[in-house]
Amino acid sequence: MRNVAEPRRRRAATEEKLTRLLDVTEEIILREGYASVSSRSVASRAGIQAPLVHYYFPTIDELFVAVLRRRAEPNVVKMAAAMASPEPLRAWWQLASDPRGTALLLELIAAANHRPALKAEVGKVAREIRQMQMDTLTSILGEYGLDPDVFPPALIATAMQGVAFALVADEAAGHDTKHEQARAAMERLMASLEQRRVQ
Amino acid sequence: MRNVAEPRRRRAATEEKLTRLLDVTEEIILREGYASVSSRSVASRAGIQAPLVHYYFPTIDELFVAVLRRRAEPNVVKMAAAMASPEPLRAWWQLASDPRGTALLLELIAAANHRPALKAEVGKVAREIRQMQMDTLTSILGEYGLDPDVFPPALIATAMQGVAFALVADEAAGHDTKHEQARAAMERLMASLEQRRVQ
């Protein structure tokens, strides 16, 4: 008799196909934009037929949500580790400056504009991560010699995210906006903040 | 005999229809995302037939480019005025914190991902505005007591743009990420920077 709590046994190929579908979808989003994601475009790149995409993800909304979730879950863990590391700000910036992740997030935010299910998920993830960042910042801000009246946690969190956004946007738009200088300066700034930190 | 240099006389209603089409398109982008822009959706909101949209904008790409250009042109002027004003940073931030403009720019950047013509235009506008900002910053940075090795113009420009992006994204995603605190802190920061300025 089969386990009642697991009425469905999945075949081995299924797991691999699920991740392949998510990989392909990410790739399409990054190269052609979220609007190019369709059951047919995903299927053809994955070497399967369109209806099979709907077998795994009944609606395209669920596909987008799955893409976001797969990225977000390890990121929550990584961000928690960064917050607990010996150099929280630098570790944070290192995470935030992943261009693929940031570009993907930008697209998903834009896509969420007309996909309520995705919008809800983006909001959930954003709140969870932001809360974690705010908690840590509140407790360690003093060690960096930063006045919380001038640089409150909310501003610092927004700035970290925002600079990452702007860098990715600049790099995508055209290659003459000195983003290299900005990125280098940001790294120096993080290094010097960590150095002046008193624990 | 008509003027040879002006072979086409436009009717009065045309000008008004052009601006109405751009208005409608902006509205659709902001409310439903760029992917919802189509000759038919624009036409129906404007109370005309779809092919007429193509009479004014032969391709949808040109419609997007026109939307960007109409926003960008006055913005270049306003940014130049901000840079020449008695409080450049504060004026700059005031411009950057226009939520409609920023949200629109975010969508257009995402749309440009798979629209080369739009991408070129976004790049052009970004470079023009950024160059102006960098020039001004280079000459006035010292007055704010900011070390250009720590806060080079490229980083400041990226941060201004980025914080505006992140605030708009947060506000769109879900209403619990303390963006109000961040916005208030940013305004206080600008005010205090202007106050400590020595000319």
Add this chain to the structure above:
DNA sequence: AGAAAGTTTTAACGGTCGTTCTAATTGGGG
């Protein structure tokens, strides 16, 4: 008034989309 040019509508083309239904196929547990 009539011609010419500017504007608008109607109809239609080939294409892609999300999704559903059906039937075939496959693989693993008994």
Add this chain to the structure above:
DNA sequence: CCCCAATTAGAACGACCGTTAAAACTTTCT
């Protein structure tokens, strides 16, 4: 080996897309 469930393919639906061609209309100029 056989059965049943999991997986896959095929065909089709109604909807929307960008765009074009042609014709109808309106305005303006002469």
